[in-house]
Amino acid sequence: MTDAGADTKERFAADLRKLRLDGGNPTLKRLQDETGISRSVLSEAFAGRSLPTARTVDGVVRVCDGDTASWLDRRDVLAGLAVPPPVPAAVAPAPTTDAETAASAPAAPAVTGIRQRTAILIAAIAFLLGVASGALATAATAQFS
Known part of the structure; x- marks a missing residue:
């Protein structure tokens, strides 16, 4: 190999x-x-x-x-599944406080790939349901007027 x-x-x-x-x-x-x-x-x-x-x-x-x-x-x-070797104790970073950790915490990961497609699909379905319910409400109102 x-x-x-x-x-x-x-x-x-x-x-x-x-x-x-x-x-x-x-x-x-x-x-x-x-x-x-x-x-x-x-x-x-x-x-x-x-x-x-x-x-x-x-x-x-x-x-x-x-x-x-x-x-x-x-x-x-x-x-990319292999576990990286441990950091030797001599060069390990110093512990941080909760405030430091919170301030340096990375932002939530961006929605990408399948998640993004799923979000778009859900939004499209919600939009279509809204349009359909609006059309039904208009038709029902017109029928009873």
Whole structure:
């Protein structure tokens, strides 16, 4: 495997393909049968367009007789899930007071991605419901006038 500092999902996939070749080059069908993971997901893992899930990596590495712990650690580093090493006590920051903590606390994270789309969808639905209820109220008023 490669140095994690220069690692990419593409390099990870290339190394996963090499492991597959070194492990007897099992077919996607065999990998599917032994792992319970679909052939399309397995194919994506070997293509390197996205980082495979831990379950996919674990399954492929087990079938190909690789070291699952090191592969999963490497995957976690690429996914940003690895826990950083602890800060040595000699350079640990000094404790802060509650006032300092409150003053330096970061603002709430901006709404992005799926959350933003969900918020827009909810706002659009609320708007449409408001328009519909207004139209119904107008129609009911006109009918009884």
